Amino acid sequence: MNSKSKRQLRVPDRISGLPDALLWHILSFVETQDAVRTCVLSTRWKNIWASVPTLDFDQTSFHDPDKFWAFVDSVLLFRHSSNIKKFRLYMKGKDVDHSRINAWINTAIRRNVVELDLLAGHPFLSKLVELPKSLFMCKTLVILRLRSQFITNIPASGCFPSLKFLHVTFYSNVIESMRELFSNCPILEDLTVDGLLLYGVSLNLNISVPSLKTLRIWFDKDGDDNGASSYFINCPKLENLDVTEEFSSTYCWGKAKSLVKASICLPQHCSNGQPSFYRVKSLLAGISSVTDLCLSAHCFEVGSLPAYENLRRLKLVIQDCFCWELLTKLLKRSPILESLVLECEVDGCPQEDSDNDEGSLYEEDSESEEGSEHEEGSENERRSDHEEGSVNEQGSEHQWNPPDCVPKCCLLHLKIVSIRGFMGERDELEVAKYLLKYGKVLNKMTISMDHLDVNEKEKIYKEFLMVPRGSRTSIVEFM
Amino acid sequence: MSEAVMAVVKPEMKSYIWLQTADGSIQQVEEEVAMFCPMICREILQTGMGSSKNYAISLPQRVNPAVLGLILDYCRFHQVPGRSNKERKTFDEKFIRMDTKKLCELTSAADSLQLKPLVDLTSRALARIIEGKTPEEIRETFHLPDDLTEEEKLEPLRNITDDPRIRLLNRLYARKRKELKEREKLKNVEAEEERVDQRSVDDLLTFINGGNGDSKGVKTNKNKKKNRRRKDPPKDSSNNVNGNHNKESEALSSAFHNESRPSSSCNLQDCTAIEFDDGDVDDDLDPAMKEQLDREVEDFARRLNSDWPERMQEILSLGQERRLAPININGNGSARRYTTGLDQR
Numbered sequence: 001m002n003s004k005s006k007r008q009l010r011v012p013d014r015i016s017g018l019p020d021a022l023l024w025h026i027l028s029f030v031e032t033q034d035a036v037r038t039c040v041l042s043t044r045w046k047n048i049w050a051s052v053p054t055l056d057f058d059q060t061s062f063h064d065p066d067k068f069w070a071f072v073d074s075v076l077l078f079r080h081s082s083n084i085k086k087f088r089l090y091m092k093g094k095d096v097d098h099s100r101i102n103a104w105i106n107t108a109i110r111r112n113v114v115e116l117d118l119l120a121g122h123p124f125l126s127k128l129v130e131l132p133k134s135l136f137m138c139k140t141l142v143i144l145r146l147r148s149q150f151i152t153n154i155p156a157s158g159c160f161p162s163l164k165f166l167h168v169t170f171y172s173n174v175i176e177s178m179r180e181l182f183s184n185c186p187i188l189e190d191l192t193v194d195g196l197l198l199y200g201v202s203l204n205l206n207i208s209v210p211s212l213k214t215l216r217i218w219f220d221k222d223g224d225d226n227g228a229s230s231y232f233i234n235c236p237k238l239e240n241l242d243v244t245e246e247f248s249s250t251y252c253w254g255k256a257k258s259l260v261k262a263s264i265c266l267p268q269h270c271s272n273g274q275p276s277f278y279r280v281k282s283l284l285a286g287i288s289s290v291t292d293l294c295l296s297a298h299c300f301e302v303g304s305l306p307a308y309e310n311l312r313r314l315k316l317v318i319q320d321c322f323c324w325e326l327l328t329k330l331l332k333r334s335p336i337l338e339s340l341v342l343e344c345e346v347d348g349c350p351q352e353d354s355d356n357d358e359g360s361l362y363e364e365d366s367e368s369e370e371g372s373e374h375e376e377g378s379e380n381e382r383r384s385d386h387e388e389g390s391v392n393e394q395g396s397e398h399q400w401n402p403p404d405c406v407p408k409c410c411l412l413h414l415k416i417v418s419i420r421g422f423m424g425e426r427d428e429l430e431v432a433k434y435l436l437k438y439g440k441v442l443n444k445m446t447i448s449m450d451h452l453d454v455n456e457k458e459k460i461y462k463e464f465l466m467v468p469r470g471s472r473t474s475i476v477e478f479m
Numbered sequence: 480m481s482e483a484v485m486a487v488v489k490p491e492m493k494s495y496i497w498l499q500t501a502d503g504s505i506q507q508v509e510e511e512v513a514m515f516c517p518m519i520c521r522e523i524l525q526t527g528m529g530s531s532k533n534y535a536i537s538l539p540q541r542v543n544p545a546v547l548g549l550i551l552d553y554c555r556f557h558q559v560p561g562r563s564n565k566e567r568k569t570f571d572e573k574f575i576r577m578d579t580k581k582l583c584e585l586t587s588a589a590d591s592l593q594l595k596p597l598v599d600l601t602s603r604a605l606a607r608i609i610e611g612k613t614p615e616e617i618r619e620t621f622h623l624p625d626d627l628t629e630e631e632k633l634e635p636l637r638n639i640t641d642d643p644r645i646r647l648l649n650r651l652y653a654r655k656r657k658e659l660k661e662r663e664k665l666k667n668v669e670a671e672e673e674r675v676d677q678r679s680v681d682d683l684l685t686f687i688n689g690g691n692g693d694s695k696g697v698k699t700n701k702n703k704k705k706n707r708r709r710k711d712p713p714k715d716s717s718n719n720v721n722g723n724h725n726k727e728s729e730a731l732s733s734a735f736h737n738e739s740r741p742s743s744s745c746n747l748q749d750c751t752a753i754e755f756d757d758g759d760v761d762d763d764l765d766p767a768m769k770e771q772l773d774r775e776v777e778d779f780a781r782r783l784n785s786d787w788p789e790r791m792q793e794i795l796s797l798g799q800e801r802r803l804a805p806i807n808i809n810g811n812g813s814a815r816r817y818t819t820g821l822d823q824r
Contacts, residue, residue: 013622014583029606
């Protein structure tokens with residue numbers, strides 16, 4: 001032991017020289033198990049773990065729930081009485097000890113916890129834990145994440161005095177009182193609602209939070225869209241909206257004229273026979289005041305769009321089934337659009353067995369009826385396109401129909417166009433060339449073609465060279 | 480290498496800040512890069528230093544020239560406003576790749592310059608190195624001296640299973656769970672629920688006191704206490720409050736080590752005040768008895784850990800409305816009057 005320590009002395013250790021506060025900071029990024037382990041490293045490290053302000057307990061690495069409970073008890077008992085800044089507790093097992101969880105949460109609250117992250121029990125198999133009243137009245141709590149369902153008896157007043165960030169996870173067994181949570185947060189600024197709703201379950205949420213600035217709705221659904229959810233959003237200060245949903249739900253809006261940024265992602269591909277996304281209309285209608293919009297959706301019926309008076313930056317994530325109709329309409333409805341980004345995704349759509357050769361030609365101004373849900377072939381136009389020039393083997397069936405008159409934004413405002421994942425397909429080419437030709441104030445068009453080989457790229461360069469430029473100062477950059 | 484980068488002569492338009500490291504060497508840096516560091520920024524604004532070689536800003540001791548170069552590289556990249564988040568992240572990931580020795584130096588230097596984003600970046604990197612490793616591996620990586628005695632290394636393992644407070648907690652939780660289960664069962668049965676509840680809480684109180692076996696009345700309890708008193712003093716003398724505290728903080732477990740060495744001796748001798756019986760105690764305790772028990776708890780608490788009474792309160796309240804009288808460890812009023820004699824200090 002002596003010779004070993006002598007050898008070690010010659011190589012000074014750097015980390016122990018750091019001040020205590022810095023060591024606590026470093027340990028706050030590891031799970032508490034690992035932090036506690038450092039108590040046997042050396043004399044310097046014996047008590048460092050006891051003041052780390054972050055506690056991160058995850059039952060996943062414990063095979064025996066009893067051992068996990070004993071561990072958490074011990075840590076809470078033996079650590080110094082310094083404040084707990086962040087307390088994370090993940091217990092995914094079926095067996096849940098309610099009294100312990102209560103005592104643990106109370107301990108954190110007593111230590112002036114700022115951030116609480118709780119997951120207690122299996123979503124369907126465990127009995128629900130009731131959150132202690134002290135949690136609702138906690139003056140120091142700023143961030144609360146409830147990753148599983150809890151019984152919440154919300155006090156009549158004085159609830160969540162400092163809470164600014166709230167994250168609630170719903171599973172199919174929706175607890176009524178959980179939905180009341182957001183209405184009881186007087187200064188809430190950031191709300192995330194997510195979870196997994198199984199077949200046929202619909203969630204109806206009333207999000208009326210006067211102070212809310214950012215709202216995220218992220219839901220996965222399993223099964224068919226039989227129980228569509230509905231959201232009533234009445235947040236007069238809302239600035240950011242981020243929605244990712246398998247199927248679009250119905251959105252009702254209160255005053256939402258303050259919305260600045262919206263990001264909408266509807267990852268579900270719908271094939272023939274499935275309900276059309278007329279509901280997307282309600283969503284798109286509510287976000288008409290945005291300046292930045294990012295939209296990622298598979299095909300849906302494009303009804304009439306509202307005017308996007310303030311939209312400056314638009315990003316569209318395009319799937320194989322994308323309907324260029326949407327782009328046309330958006331361009332027409334966004335008079336001051338400055339920047340347009342098209343991101344083309346490959347293989348986002350599942351292969352279809354029966355291609356619909358003769359989709360009905362979709363007229364631009366027809367409204368999609370609310371009642372029609374299962375119209376066969378009422379999807380966006382899908383005309384098989386056999387023109388040469390289509391480089392990609394997948395043979396996209398879309399056609400770009402240029403607007404009858406040039407959109408105002410192209411003439412006056414559109415400065416930047418960026419196309420990523422360009423595949424050189426006929427319709428993509430047409431769009432790019434149109435924008436180049438009619439973009440009178442276009443500064444730069446960037447086209448990144450990662451998936452093409454040299455020959456294909458050559459072809460495309462040539463095509464672009466032939467295009468008469470709308471703007472003399474425009475540059476086309478190929479990446 | 481970093482010094483050379485920084486000494487590149489730039490056109491006259493740019494302004495420079497002069498920085499001096501602890502070893503005396505002086506460097507000049509573009510102003511906007513230096514200003515990215517809060518500490519340097521403050522120095523410039525408050526004292527006006529740094530504008531020339533003679534008035535170079537002295538940097539904290541923990542910043543040596545090599546690490547200063549790294550820090551300035553970081554600042555130079557990040558102070559450019561137009562970069563995307565992705566770009567910044569990519570840069571950070573590349574930047575952080577260095578040996579642990581340098582990483583520690585960088586963390587220390589960034590901390591002394593109060594450059595929070597870099598402190599977070601380096602701290603996270605160090606955390607990633609620490610997590611998942613065994614103590615031996617960590618000692619190896621950071622060249623830590625292995626200067627704990629074997630006894631000290633095994634301390635945490637021992638305490639987690641044997642510490643009487645842990646045992647107490649387990650008892651209380653088990654009790655509570657049982658109580659809840661019984662309450663569930665009896666929910667459909669009318670009457671008698673009230674009494675059951677009452678008694679359960681009293682049971683808990685009794686347990687704190689030390690699980691008086693089959694005592695039914697006040698007298699018997701007193702006798703029991705006397706016995707305990709006689710037992711305790713000799714054992715108590717070996718401990719004091721400070722000693723307790725140290726032992727607590729040494730505690731912890733590697734419950735995950737799966738090798739808990741059961742030890743027959745209890746480390747905190749004075750905890751013999753709690754003697755656990757497995758049998759249930761179904762006393763009917765009158766209020767006077769309860770008062771006495773409250774004080775017992777308080778004494779016990781005073782001897783251990785100032786937090787203990789509050790923690791006990793939490794555990795005991797456990798959502799119930801009925802609460803113990805608040806335990807005041809500063810010992811005024813009733814507490815003083817009743818000294819159990821167990822309190823040696």
